Each structure stands twice: as C-alpha cells, then as structure tokens.
Amino acid sequence: MEWLGLQLFADLPAGGQIILDCRHNLFLVLLAYAVACAGCFATLDMAERQSHCENRLARRQWRLLGACCLAGGIWAMHFIGMLAFQAPLDIRYDAPLTALSLLIALLAAWLAMNSLNRSDMRLRHYLQTALFIGLGISVMHYTGMAALQTGARQYYQTELLLASIALAVASSLIALLMARHFRSGSGGLHLLMKHGACLLMGAGIVATHLTGMAAMTLVIPDASAMQLPIADNAPQLALTIAFITLLISGSSISAALADKKLQSKEHDLRRVNVLLSQLDQARASLQQAAHYDALTTLVNRRGFNQLFAERLSEHAAQGSMLAVMFLDIDHFKRINDSLGHAAGDELLKVIAGHIKAATRSHDLVARFGGDEFCIVTPLNSHDEARHLAQRIMLRMKEPIELGGRRMVMTTSIGISVFPDDGLTGEELLKNADLALYQSKACGRNSLHFFDNRLKARATLELQLEEELREALFEERGLCVYYQPIYDLRSAKVAKLEALVRWQHPQHGLLGPDRFIGIAEANGLIADLDLWVLRRACSDLAWLNQHGYSDLKVTVNCSALTLGREELANEVEMALFQAGVEARHLELEVTENALMGDIQHTVSLLKRIRAQGVALSIDDFGTGYSSLAYLKRLPLDVLKIERSFVVDVPGVQKDCEIVQAIIAMAHTLHLKVVTEGVETVEQQAFLAAHGCDFLQGYLLSRPVPIVALRAALQRLDQQHGVFTPCCDTSRPGSPDPFPDTPGYHAGASAVPQGH
Known part of the structure; x- marks a missing residue:
C-alpha cells in the first residue's frame, strides 16, 4: 500500500x-x-x-x-x-x-x-x-x-x-x-x-x-x-x-x-482567611457563651453587667429614669424536687419566653441563674414600671403544660428606680433585691418598690446577724426567761416555759421577733435552740436543788432543728450534763414544724419520747390542724393558741371552739394547756370546761431566773384565786414584746408561737 x-x-x-x-x-x-x-x-x-x-x-x-x-x-x-x-x-x-x-x-x-x-x-x-x-x-x-x-x-x-x-x-x-x-x-x-x-x-x-x-x-x-x-x-x-x-x-x-x-x-491566604473566619466564629461563640445564658438564650449576669453599665451611662447623660426589676419564681424548688431538674429547665425556658413576651423590644431581659431574672427598662414614671411588672405577673399566671401536668406559676418582683434609688448599677441591683425580699416576706406573688426603710432594715439585720453570732458563740447577752404554767387540778405551778431573750448593748432587751428570723436565715437557729435547751436544763437543776423538784421545763424546738437526725442525742446529752431526769423535760413543736417530712418527724419524736421526754404541740389550730397527722404523732400535751381565748367567754363561737379542742384533746389522751390567759373570767371558763393547765399574764409574765422563785412563791400562795400579776398595770396591758404573726408574748428560740 x-x-x-x-x-x-x-x-x-x-x-x-x-x-x-x-x-x-x-x-x-x-x-x-x-x-x-x-x-x-x-x-x-x-x-x-x-x-x-x-x-x-x-x-x-x-x-x-x-x-x-x-x-x-x-x-x-x-x-x-x-x-x-x-x-x-x-x-x-x-x-x-x-x-x-x-x-x-x-x-x-x-x-x-x-x-x-x-x-x-x-x-x-x-x-x-x-x-x-x-x-x-x-x-x-x-x-x-x-x-x-x-x-x-x-x-x-x-x-x-x-x-x-x-x-x-x-x-x-x-x-x-x-x-x-x-x-x-x-x-x-x-x-x-x-x-x-x-x-x-x-x-x-x-x-x-x-x-x-x-x-x-x-x-x-x-x-x-x-x-x-x-x-x-x-x-x-x-x-x-x-x-x-x-x-x-x-x-x-x-x-x-x-x-x-x-x-x-x-491557598495559604485562603487558609488564613478561613482560619480568621473560624477564629471570628469561635470568638463570636465564646462571646455568646460568655454573655448569654445557654438554656434560655437570654443575657446572663456577665453580659447584663456590661449592657446595664452602658444604658446607665446613657440615661445619666440624658437625665432620664430607668427601672431595675428583680424577679424570682415562687416555689420553683418544688418543681425540681418533684419533677426533676430536666422539667425545671423546660419550665425556665417557658418562663423566659413569658417574660420576654411581656416586655418591650428595647427592654433588657437577663437571667442571673437559677430562677432569678432581671429586667432593665426606661420609663417616664413609676406607674410604667408597675404596669410592666403587673403585665409580667399576669402573663406568668397562664397555665403551663409540664411533665403531663398543668400548672400555674407566680413570681415575686422587686423594683428600684434610677436615679431615685441609686446612681450606680451595684446600688440599684442591691436595692431591687431588697424590694424583692420584701415581696417574698409579704406572701409572694406581689411587687414592691424600694424605699429607704428597706435599706435601713437590711443594714440593721446585717448588724444584728454579726452581733448575734458573737453573742451566741461567746455566750454574751443571751438569756432565758421563764413563764409559769399552772396546773388547775393540783393548784400549783407544774411547768416553766423557757423563752429566749437578747440583752443587746445598744438596743436593750430584744424579744425573739427581732432576731429569730435572722438566726433561721443564716443557719444559727439550731445552735440557738441547743443553747436554750442546755441553759434551761441547767436552770432546772438549780431549781431542783432549791426545793422545786417537781417542776418541768418546756423548751421550744424549731422546724429546722426538728429536721436534724442528731437532735435525740443532743437532748440526751443536755439532760446528762445538767443531771436532770428526762421526765422533767418537755419539748414543744409547732404544727407547721411537724409537717415537713412526717415519717422522719414521727420516727425522731418516738426516739426522744422513748428517753422519757414529754412532747407537746404548740399553737394548735393555727397550722394544718389535721387529725390524721395528730393521731400519728407521739404527743403528750396540746397547747391552745391565745387567739382562741382572747374573746372568751364573751364570744360564743370562740367558747365553742375552745370546748371542742379540749374535748378532742382528751379523747386523744392529751393534756391541754391554754396560752394567753389574762383575765379571771377566762380562767374560770377554762377550769369549768376541763382545761388542764393555764399560761398567761394573769399568772405571770416571763421572768429571768433570778426573779423566778418569787413568782413561784406568789402563785403557790394564791391557791387558785388569781389577781393580775405584780408586773402588769392591768390585765391585757402592753407586753414589752407585743404579738406579731407567729409570735406570742413570751417568744422562744423559734418564731412560731414562741
């Protein structure tokens, strides 16, 4: 080819x-x-x-x-x-x-x-x-x-x-x-x-x-x-x-x-750009994590402090008003305890949404941690802050579905206003917190504005807390007063109620309404209860040596103390150190103190009663008053609170209530002590209807141990025919420690009926 x-x-x-x-x-x-x-x-x-x-x-x-x-x-x-x-x-x-x-x-x-x-x-x-x-x-x-x-x-x-x-x-x-x-x-x-x-x-x-x-x-x-x-x-x-x-x-x-x-x-430049972009994203993520709450996506405390400082500076320059609101969810701990922390987290998300929906777009909403929220909002008058707080409280009351349950939450709110209540962020936050504390103290589900009286009270409470700690651990200033409890059947003083007082160097003699709440809030109440128990046993031993060998002493026990497992051992040790037999001691507990962990309470009280110590329930009728609980408790004595006898025998309904309580107590084989007896008519009515013991100003006010023997001799000489005691001008005269909710004239180491 x-x-x-x-x-x-x-x-x-x-x-x-x-x-x-x-x-x-x-x-x-x-x-x-x-x-x-x-x-x-x-x-x-x-x-x-x-x-x-x-x-x-x-x-x-x-x-x-x-x-x-x-x-x-x-x-x-x-x-x-x-x-x-x-x-x-x-x-x-x-x-x-x-x-x-x-x-x-x-x-x-x-x-x-x-x-x-x-x-x-x-x-x-x-x-x-x-x-x-x-x-x-x-x-x-x-x-x-x-x-x-x-x-x-x-x-x-x-x-x-x-x-x-x-x-x-x-x-x-x-x-x-x-x-x-x-x-x-x-x-x-x-x-x-x-x-x-x-x-x-x-x-x-x-x-x-x-x-x-x-x-x-x-x-x-x-x-x-x-x-x-x-x-x-x-x-x-x-x-x-x-x-x-x-x-x-x-x-x-x-x-x-x-x-x-x-x-x-x-490629290197692109890689650098990518790294810079990733660095920016990481910085933004860190900024998000550092300044925002991961659960609710609201601003956290750190981010709030920065933004709050900026807004405070702006409003200071403009001369305008600014409100700071502290919010706390009422009884939120019960959700965590009953439904678990996961349910609590879900609830916080819903609540954060409610708060955000109730506020305006320019309002600063932050979560400080737990169930605490804070809002900063500009305003022209106090009424604007009140209306916003009321709107939040109303939104909070919307039913929430959680864990198969339908529940309604409430909130307590404290409000401080710039510049009236402070010029710095720290001062405004502290004052809003004080106002929140006031809302909680008033029964929760309420709002309060800050005023200077709250600050003065907080300052005083802080001072009293420090001084109370010194007085307790250095045994300086605290003392025990005793109020006689008269046995109507034997016509003799059978018991003494031990009531704590504080001889303050500046404020004079203070009743428990001034310092018991402080002791409970700062973990001192158990030590205070134990101090009163030991002092009461020691004083009772002294009385036994001076011819009062049949007397009993009753000592109040707070709810927090009643929750301590070592209480039974502490009671036994106090009796042993004082050389007093257990039959001469009676522990008083309130209804509300008993209703915590009822199974643990019953077990602990049985251990104490097995030692020979008598048990009484104080302020009966002011708490749960549940007969189902009452029959389960190993009690010996029931005390009728003074509010039931103040109008006896003039008011028929009060008379019927007192008669019913006495009859019920006797049916449960309990002795009855009536507190707050101030008139001869009250004494006659109670004696006629089977009351076992009387306690009140008609017999004697609480007195220190040095004046107690004179008071006992006077009561024993009256043989059931009483005239107002020598330290009152007339029956029902004002007490140095007037009644407040949860207290009576002779208060002890706990606020409920002491």
Missing part, C-alpha cells in the same frame, strides 16, 4: 538498489531523547496545573500550553531523530509535509490533554484515548518520514511497522496513566517519581520512532541516479530545534512552577 509516497505493508521490489549503509548519530539520538523527556516533564506540569486551576479560562490555557509542550517534544524528538539518520544520499525535507506532521502532533497532544481534564476516567476511556493518541503519533511519524526526500523509495516491513504503532499506543497509555497519577502530590519522593516517569515516557516515544525507522528500507530505482550528500548540517539544525524546544519546555515549566507558588500562596 502506498501512502504519501511510502510503501506500507509492501514487499521489496525485485529490481533497484538497496541502501545498506544507514546508521544513526548517537549524539543526536540522545539529544532527541532529552528533548522528549523535557517535553514529557513539561506536559506533566501542565496537567498538574490544569487539574489544580479553579478558573475555567485559565484551565483551558494550561491545557493548550500542555498540548504545545507535548506536541513540541514529540515532534522535535522525531525531527531530531530523522536528522540523526545518516545515509549515503542527499537528504532534503518537504516543508508542507513537515508542517503537517507538526499539526498532527498538536492534535494528538490536545486530545491527550483533554482526556486528562475529565473528572471520571474508566479503563475503557484510557484505552480509547491511548489508541487515538498512539495512532496520531504514528501518523505524525510517518507523515514526517514522507517529508524525507532522498531520491530513494521507502519500503516498510509490516511487523516492525505494526510494532511501532503498538509501541505508540502503549506509550500513550502509560503516559496517560502517569500524567493522571502525577497531576497531584508534593514532596521530594513525588518529584523523584515524576522524573522517573518522564524518563520512561521519553524512552517509549524514542523507541516508537526508532522502531519505525528500523522498519524502513531505502531502495533506489534502477532508472534513478544516486545523489550523494552535498553538506551535512544536521547537527546544527538538530541543536537549533532542540534549543527552541527546550526553551519552550523550560519556559512552560517555569511558568507552571511560578503559578504553583502563586496558587500555593493563594
């Missing part, structure tokens, strides 16, 4: 002269190999830049430059390889065919670079592309051979011709795989492997060319004259082509290297 003057797949002719003296210039062959390797290396760099480039136009430019490098390397290797061919003939080259061979090389190289641009390449894609590229290289090679003009005809052996085409296809497949593999990666090992791949690819291309050259046989026809070579300028031409090709490849490699560095810097 003849193609462009080449005899392909044809046998040698019978006539003609075969040129046998054909050889290759080894230097030019090695130069061709170097050019091919340089072209392959440049092509791999272009493929790498193409795969890493994000811009579509830039990717196309790298693809075109890569195709030029690959085509230039292959074509220059082929042309230098032909220049390396030496034969005893005059060799010339056809320019159009030479240019055509270059175009064919460019087409094959463009096809190769396009295949490397595909994101998904399967084996069949590699095989198809390698076949097309290999055939393109073969066509380029034989087109270039057709451009070789020597005056002889070129015959090609079929086996070697097919072998050259196979080598071209195989070289193309290997080149595709390597270029695909080496288009990503970095490091010294990657570069070393890349150089090795270039050497292998260059060897494949050179082997394809030399195999094609080996397949060629030059035959001079019989009718043609042999033209000898005139001049040999092949080395100079080969060096020129090699220089141009290497310059192009080197420039491309340099451009690729520069672009790689620039892209690396861009």
